[in-house]
Amino acid sequence: MLSNEKYKGDALLQKTYTVDFLTKKRAVNNGEVPMYYVEESHPAIIDKEMHTAVQLEMERRRAFAEKYNISKLDYATVDNPFAGRVICGHCGSAFGRKVWNSTDERLRRVVWRCNKKYEVKGKKSCENKHIDDKVLYHVFVNTFNAMVENKEYFMEKWKEGLKSENVLVRYRARQFIEILKDAEIVEEFDVDMYFRWVEKMTVFDGKKIIVSLLDGTEIEVVVE
Template sequence: MERRRAFAEKYEIVKVDYAMIDNPFAGRVICGHCGSPFGRKVWNSTDETLRRKIWRCNKKYTNKGEKSCGNKHIDDRTLYQAFIDIFYAILENKEHFINKWRQQGGDDLLQKYKIEQFTELFREAILLSKFDIDLYFKLIEKMTVVNGEKNNCDFVGWHRS
């Protein structure tokens, strides 16, 4: 609980647990330029096929009409795909990552517990055919976006960039 409170304070997030099935990235997508959370916006159109969900730094326009942050927006579908791509990359190299995680263990019991959970999860993991919300919530604490591209993911509780 303390780790989550510190995370919310660091990124000025009102509530970390408001990510839901229909909005799993809420409070977890962080701007790589200014450190603020990204918020989901909907670009509406009279043509429903042109309607888009995007994510943009919440501090992009702090003053009306003036850009305060130069980071670009990122499409909602790109975030879903980024999770799948990173999951595949780890799965393909799981022995390498399992060894690195174990080396990072140290004396922190919570960290050791999370490493064992991750190790077991990746030993049993199979390829995804689509975004897996349960797996996402087990693994991802935050995603950092720089210039409209996914930069890195911090896995829950133990990996920090």
């Protein structure tokens, strides 16, 4: 649906064609007959710039998933927002969520560990350390607050992004400016805000995390 040109007011004609005029049977057109692209054939539901930005975002997600060998980013949920978004700073693999001592609630601990840590059973393949789930929540809160405290710097950065020829870059810049201009210091993790800002969190030895925003901005956080 998101890639359908009809939403921006255009139409691609003859996506299917009649193969049997007696039975009216139709088939997908894979080049058997010409297709015709008609611009502004009907009122648009969304503007063309937004439609283009969506296509670029879909390609960004596809490339991200392919780079880090993630089947899809949709695994991230409100209860598990970091799925597919925590990356190993040593080997570049994704981190996976592990629950330790899950049978005893008092000792239960949720951690994230490189998926290649023990790629071969009994043999350590990556030396990166695990990181507690709760640390990741705190890291985003600290990152967001750092942007609020340095609002002027970031606002100027994104104002420059408004001049970009890349539609998605302009869209992100407008979105970030709109969110940050009235933002205040927060104390708790906001999952919606996290999804609107963060592309990935790269972990180094459990002591340093680089938070990469969706516009490519990187913010380093030291874990104490």
